[in-house]
Amino acid sequence: MKKFFMLSNEEIKRSFKLYLSILTMLVIVELTSVVYQVLHYQSKLEDLMKKERLTEMEAVDQLNGPLTFGDATNYFKYMIAIGIMFTILYAFQIWYRDWYGESKYIYRLLMLPGKRITILLSKLTTVLVFVCGFMGIQWITILLSRRLYEWLLPEHLQAASKIIGESAALNMLYTFNVIDTFVILALALFVITMVFLFVLTERSYQKGKALLTIAKDVALLVVPFIALRYLFDLTSMLIPNQQVFVYLSFILIYFAYISWKCVRLLNHKVSI
Amino acid sequence: MLEVRGLRKSYGPKKNVLNDVSFTVPLNQLTCLIGLNGEGKSTILKAIMGLVPVDAGTIKVDGKTTHDSIAFVPDLSTMPGYMSVGEAVAYMRDYYPDWDQQVAEELMGFFKLMATDRIANLSKGNKAKVNLLIGFAMNRPYLLLDEPLAGIDLFTKEQIAWIFSSHYMEGKGILMTTHEIAEVEHLIDRVIFLQNGTIIQEDDSEEMRELYGKSVQDRMREVYQT
Numbered sequence: 001m002k003k004f005f006m007l008s009n010e011e012i013k014r015s016f017k018l019y020l021s022i023l024t025m026l027v028i029v030e031l032t033s034v035v036y037q038v039l040h041y042q043s044k045l046e047d048l049m050k051k052e053r054l055t056e057m058e059a060v061d062q063l064n065g066p067l068t069f070g071d072a073t074n075y076f077k078y079m080i081a082i083g084i085m086f087t088i089l090y091a092f093q094i095w096y097r098d099w100y101g102e103s104k105y106i107y108r109l110l111m112l113p114g115k116r117i118t119i120l121l122s123k124l125t126t127v128l129v130f131v132c133g134f135m136g137i138q139w140i141t142i143l144l145s146r147r148l149y150e151w152l153l154p155e156h157l158q159a160a161s162k163i164i165g166e167s168a169a170l171n172m173l174y175t176f177n178v179i180d181t182f183v184i185l186a187l188a189l190f191v192i193t194m195v196f197l198f199v200l201t202e203r204s205y206q207k208g209k210a211l212l213t214i215a216k217d218v219a220l221l222v223v224p225f226i227a228l229r230y231l232f233d234l235t236s237m238l239i240p241n242q243q244v245f246v247y248l249s250f251i252l253i254y255f256a257y258i259s260w261k262c263v264r265l266l267n268h269k270v271s272i
Numbered sequence: 273m274l275e276v277r278g279l280r281k282s283y284g285p286k287k288n289v290l291n292d293v294s295f296t297v298p299l300n301q302l303t304c305l306i307g308l309n310g311e312g313k314s315t316i317l318k319a320i321m322g323l324v325p326v327d328a329g330t331i332k333v334d335g336k337t338t339h340d341s342i343a344f345v346p347d348l349s350t351m352p353g354y355m356s357v358g359e360a361v362a363y364m365r366d367y368y369p370d371w372d373q374q375v376a377e378e379l380m381g382f383f384k385l386m387a388t389d390r391i392a393n394l395s396k397g398n399k400a401k402v403n404l405l406i407g408f409a410m411n412r413p414y415l416l417l418d419e420p421l422a423g424i425d426l427f428t429k430e431q432i433a434w435i436f437s438s439h440y441m442e443g444k445g446i447l448m449t450t451h452e453i454a455e456v457e458h459l460i461d462r463v464i465f466l467q468n469g470t471i472i473q474e475d476d477s478e479e480m481r482e483l484y485g486k487s488v489q490d491r492m493r494e495v496y497q498t
Contacts, residue, residue, distance in 0.1 A: 111323070
């Protein structure tokens with residue numbers, strides 16, 4: 001356990017500056033985008049009132065109503081997509097930097113006393129901690145953006161809505177529901193483990209064999225999924241809730257398989 | 273005793289790297305693994321440490337399948353560049369229960385390494401010294417040294433060569449690969465010649481000198497030029 005905490009701490013320390021820079025950049029872009037959207041809306045409104053000689057209410061109608069918070073945070077979905085992309089890239093980088101970095105730290109990691117599974121768990125924990133941090137910062141940014149939106153835009157130009165409005169991306173992320181949060185983290189865990197499996201497979205076999213093995217593992221996920229869907233569409237033997245249960249069970253079994261495979265590769269196959 | 277038996281390793285059906293390699297490394301001796309580039313010397317060391325999976329063979333230390341009593345000193349910088357030498361030493365001390373801090377500090381002093389120096393800013397020779405001091409401070413009975421003298425300046429070579437003849441080597445079983453035979457010739461107890469992943473000759477260096485009347489380096493030239 002001590003080794004796990006020490007390794008996780010080291011992994012977090014190694015990437016913290018980069019992580020903080022990316023996070024700061026995303027937050028700045030998000031807040032700037034809210035300011036831009038609000039100012040842009042107001043300038044369009046003024047232009048309309050001047051050119052068409054309309055009253056403010058008429059101009060608002062012409063612009064399809066007041067500016068909703070969803071419109072003001074329109075760019076957030078791209079920022080969230082960038083955040084997800086960085087997380088996936090980081091899941092690759094957290095391994096490859098140890099092999100291809102200036103120092104070959106992977107030698108030290110693989111030779112450390114104790115079980116190698118600790119290395120895997122510490123890297124997994126690090127990426128998950130960063131995902132949690134990203135979610136937390138997004139929550140704060142959404143709250144700040146809401147304040148900014150309310151402060152910059154006169155009240156009669158604001159559309160009455162709950163804090164996140166209609167934006168699907170924000171609705172997904174801005175949740176205080178424990179189950180929703182758990183689902184997001186479980187999904188992140190699944191994707192990160194998949195990435196780890198790809199990296200460890202690539203580090204364990206030669207190019208051709210590695211590609212074939214990765215293709216086989218992806219097929220093991222995709223083919224049964226399609227087959228199940230086809231089966232459920234064709235027959236009506238299960239109600240939707242039961243179908244979800246079957247899908248979830250399959251994903252759990254698959255997750256157990258890829259986790260086992262990651263550990264096996266790390267213990268017996270990876271080479272330097 | 274470190275025993276390597278029937279080690280085989282291939283990359284696909286065409287490229288055999290190790291063919292039935294067997295040898296032993298006794299305590300209190302320096303065994304030198306000699307071969308041209310690409311003969312499989314480093315692969316053997318990595319295989320002993322479990323860093324390269326092998327197709328067949330066993331590696332035992334005093335009858336047990338473990339590498340917990342072996343320290344490996346690779347020929348590359350293996351500590352993260354952002355760490356200082358002091359941090360690297362503290363980091364390793366936390367993981368290794370038998371860590372000998374006194375040896376670490378003595379060697380830092382001997383090598384004139386500053387605890388505050390960043391690993392990333394060290395020269396190749398100083399990075400080799402850090403690797404070496406970590407290897408010795410692990411305080412393990414067997415030590416594997418992969419090209420410890422490669423690509424470093426004359427004075428660093430002399431410093432490292434001095435370590436090899438010092439009390440730090442006492443009681444240890446050393447397996448070393450090197451091309452710089454001349455610098456360590458007088459310290460070598462046993463020589464293993466490797467060619468195409470196969471051991472072609474294994475000799476006691478004293479006997480070899482008596483038998484062939486030649487130095488290890490001359491003998492190496494003879495073996496690989498014929």
